[in-house]
Amino acid sequence: MMAPPHSPDRILALDAxxxxxxIGIVGMNVHAxxxxxxxxxxxxxxxxxxxxDYRVWLASFIFIEDKFRTLFAMLFGAGCLILIERGGERPWRAHYARMIVLFAIGLVHAALLASNDILRAYALxxxxxxxxxxxxxxxxxxxGLGLLMVHLALGLTAFGSVLVDFHVKHSGSDALLWAERQFGRDPAAIAALLEQGREGFAERVVRRSLGIPAQLATLFASLPLxxxxxxxxxGLWKGGMLKGEWRTFHLQRLAAGCALASLPVLLGLAGWLVVQGFPAALVGPVALxxxxxxxxxxxxxxxALAMAFLARDSALTRRLAAVGRLSLTNYLMTSVxxxxxxxxxxxxxxxxxxxxxxxxxxxxxVVAMLVWSPAWVARLGQGPFERLWRAGAKALS
Known part of the structure; x- marks a missing residue:
């Protein structure tokens, strides 16, 4: 089946x-x-x-884990700015209505399907x-770079006692025992989590719903990141990169610079964990x-690479763009x-x-998204949850 025609008011590479x-978020969500x-x-x-299995962990740590979550958040910021720039009556009221509805969708998603839902964090x-x-x-x-430093400072402060106790070999400390339960190999914790993971649907919904207030602390902790x-x-939207205005050379140069600055460090961190034997006291601070x-x-x-190589109108780009146009629906259906x-x-x-x-x-x-998205966009345009989000926000604003 041919991919659907693309709307002239949309940027093909940005949707792709x-x-x-x-699609990339699936690579880590599947392990959750x-x-x-x-x-x-x-x-x-x-x-x-x-x-x-260790090769999969290594590839995920270096190339997948939090990279696509970050990319999704960047595109969320650009998408919000696009809607605000289009104006209309009371643009900020409409924006806040969208955030309220998105947060509500995220709450339901977290209670029913995925406790690691990211929609709530984006809405906040x-x-x-x-x-x-x-x-x-x-x-x-x-x-953005300053907020990354804030996240780094706050995170290292939060893990400070864990890192100190690990360094001084204080093996019986409460901090290290907590880290072992959260990021390590504690047999009792693993057994409890296996039992919890096999609970019934109604039981899980009740447990997760009761845990929503406690999850707010985690959501606020992730806010700087x-x-x-x-x-x-x-910034990348205003600077023209996500608008498709940069020349291929400049996009390739940005991609190369970012990759050269990040990949050696990520490889080094992975090697550090392997050499140390994956101690829980290091796994948590390194990963988070x-x-x-x-x-x-x-x-x-x-x-940058995607904007450089997906700008050309091709069958692959159009198929990926259809997946992107249904990003909210596809994210939720992945959990289903x-x-x-x-x-x-x-x-x-x-x-x-x-x-x-x-x-x-x-x-x-992933295959399901690639198959069903072009057909849906060609026949119905917006996805069902995009329509729900838009209708809910319109009702509130």
């Missing part, structure tokens, strides 16, 4: 980039659905039985847009804090498909697969 972002929580960061926790970051929208492209990039990506996306600036740089490299594979009310494969097997099963929602 959004499609790449939502398939394995106990600590295994998301630590291959020794669970699900690694041979060399292929979107509330700060009035402080950023009037800034120049250079100022927005500066703010997510807002950094949002600000960078706004220390790698963040370099994840962001590599996400920017992906954006992964739940159907791993949850107890589906095939029940949670905790039953290795890391590389989980990654292969992650191809199921």
């Amino acid at each position: 980039l959004r499609g790449i972002a939502v 659905f398939a394995l106990p929580g600590p295994a998301y960061y630590n291959p020794l926790s669970y699900g690694a039985v041979d060399a292929a 970051a979107g509330l700060a847009l009035p402080l950023l929208a009037g800034l120049s492209a250079r100022a927005l990039v500066t703010v 997510n807002l950094a990506a949002v600000a960078l996306g706004m 804090v220390i790698s963040a600036p370099f994840d962001t740089l590599l996400g920017m490299a992906y954006a 498909i992964l739940a159907a594979i791993f949850a107890s009310w589906g095939l029940g494969l949670f905790g039953e697969v290795t890391r590389w097997q989980a990654l292969v099963l992650g191809l199921v929602p």
Whole structure:
């Protein structure tokens, strides 16, 4: 089937980039659905039985983990700015209405399907847009980089006691025991998480709904990092890069610079964890804090490469653009498909697969997106959840 024609008021490469972002997120989300929580960061926790699993962890850590989340957040910031720039009556009221509805969708998504939902975090970051929208492209990039440093400082402070106790070999400390439960190989914690992952649908909804207030602390802790990506996306839009205005040479130079600044450090961090034997006290800070600036740089490299090589109107670009036009629906439907594979009310494969097997099963929602998105866009245009978001925001504003 041919990909649908693209609307003249849309930027083909930008939609295709959004499609790449939502596809890339599957690469890590599949492990959140398939394995106990600590295994998301630590291959020794669970699900690694041979060399292929460690290679999958290494590739994910360097090329996937948080890179596509960052890219998605950048595109979210650019998308919000596009809508604000189009104006209309009461643009800020309409913007806040969109954020409220998006947060509500995220709450339902987190309770029913995915506790690691990112929509809530993006909606909270979107509330700060009035402080950023009037800034120049250079100022927005500066703010984004500054917020990354804030995330780094706050994160290292939060993990300070863990790192200190690890350094002085205080093995029985509360901080190290907490880290072991969150990022390590604590047998009791893994057993409890395996049992929890096999609970029934109604039981899970009740548990996750009751845990929503506690999740707010985590959402606010992630605000500097997510807002950094949002600000960078706004800056790249104002600077013309995401508008498709940069020459290919400049895009390639940006991608090369970001890759050269990030890949050696990410390789070094991965090597550090391997040499140290994946201690939980290091896994958490490395995955959540220390790698963040370099994840962001590599996400920017992906954006530049996509804008350079997807600007040409081709069947692949149009198919990816269709996926991107339905990014909200595809993000949510990915959770539906992964739940159907791993949850107890589906095939029940949670905790039953290795890391590389989980990654292969992650191809199921990717293929589904690539197949159904062009057909939907060609016949109906907006996706069902895009329509819901738009209708809800219109009702509120």
